[in-house]
Amino acid sequence: MTRPETARVLGATLLTAGGTATAFHHLWWETGVFWVLALFLAEGVIRQRRARRDRERRARVEAERAELAARGPAPLPVPCCRIWRSSEGAVHGADCTRPPAARTTLRDAEQRILDQLDDDTRDTA
Ligand SMILES: [Zn+2]
Known part of the structure; x- marks a missing residue:
């Protein structure tokens, strides 16, 4: 997990806790704001993590393709006799x-x- 992702997860956790605390005091409008912001941060973390994994997978596939291209074409089978x-x-x-x-x-x-x-x-x- 990268540093911005960690910060967003921490922020989402704090906002969720804040929303829960305001819900205990029946402050519904504030609860809604806290939870909507928490969902916004959590969605950003999920999207960013998915994009990072896609980039890593793409780089791995490109490296494998480059390695196969560097080897050259596979040799033709040799007749047995x-x-x-x-x-x-x-x-x-x-x-x-x-x-x-x-x-x-x-x-x-x-x-x-x-x-x-x-x-x-x-x-x-
Ligand atoms: Zn033969």
């Missing part, structure tokens, strides 16, 4: 860098079952 590249993704070579489980290609029967499952889920969706 030359045979995979020349076969347009159908076959992997012996020098493949992918894990063995990721190299397997589906047989025709497996591919038909997968297509059938895909169609079934599409029909029910």
Whole structure:
């Protein structure tokens, strides 16, 4: 909380207390003035705090964007092996860098079952 905000909160608290004290003495007009001024100060504190948080968030987002821009574009993925590249993704070579489980290609029967499952889920969706 900044110093002006603290001052406004203190002022709103004092005005609220003053309004309450005048209400005990049935001084209604003064009570209304104290409480209206207290509400005015409290609204200012809330507005100022919200603006400060928005400025801080905006500065943080701009810093993150500047950091991402400074890194440059993300590198393109490297093909795992030359045979995979020349076969347009159908076959992997012996020098493949992918894990063995990721190299397997589906047989025709497996591919038909997968297509059938895909169609079934599409029909029910
Ligand atoms: Zn490969």
